[in-house]
Amino acid sequence: MEVIYVGLSNKKNGRGVELPPLDESTNSGKLIKLIDQRSGVDSHKINLVPFTPEDGKGKIRYPNKKEVDESIEECVQYLYQNAPCLVFLLGRLVSKYMLDYLKTSEIESNIRKVKGNDIYLSPIDHPSFIQVYRRKWQEVYISSVVDTIEKYNSN
Numbered sequence: 001m002e003v004i005y006v007g008l009s010n011k012k013n014g015r016g017v018e019l020p021p022l023d024e025s026t027n028s029g030k031l032i033k034l035i036d037q038r039s040g041v042d043s044h045k046i047n048l049v050p051f052t053p054e055d056g057k058g059k060i061r062y063p064n065k066k067e068v069d070e071s072i073e074e075c076v077q078y079l080y081q082n083a084p085c086l087v088f089l090l091g092r093l094v095s096k097y098m099l100d101y102l103k104t105s106e107i108e109s110n111i112r113k114v115k116g117n118d119i120y121l122s123p124i125d126h127p128s129f130i131q132v133y134r135r136k137w138q139e140v141y142i143s144s145v146v147d148t149i150e151k152y153n154s155n
Contacts, residue, residue, distance in 0.1 A: 001153050002085040003041045008094050009049040009063050018052050021045040031127035035142055039149040048075050068097050084118030086152045091126030
């Protein structure tokens with residue numbers, strides 16, 4: 001089963017170059033790399049919005065609803081193309097947008113299944129939130145995600 005992480009939007013490096021989704025040079029990418037190493041999977045990483053939204057001054061901002069609405073179908077099609085898959089929805093906003101968009105049913109605590117497909121969605125805290133605000137819980141976070149991966153890869 002494929003493992004896919006869905007983030008919100010791209011970031012840029014210090015030179016203004018757009019990075020790939022959840023790049024290993026970011027806090028989130030570093031944590032996902034640790035999870036991949038521990039679980040032995042080679043995950044896919046995508047973003048709900050495939051670019052870096054900026055305000056008029058070049059500062060990165062959250063994508064607005066219009067930007068999400070214009071790009072969510074492409075993200076969902078990626079999931080369908082890679083089914084069966086276990087998809088980790090990173091953070092509150094990604095989880096809200098994706099769960100509102102897709103028809104799902106809860107199959108167990110914190111896991112939802114897309115109706116008619118072998119796509120399993122797991123909303124989790126964003127890795128950068130863990131890195132910045134819950135660092136002492138990092139090991140618990142990693143273990144929890146690895147346990148979910150192992151459970152669904154054994155089915």
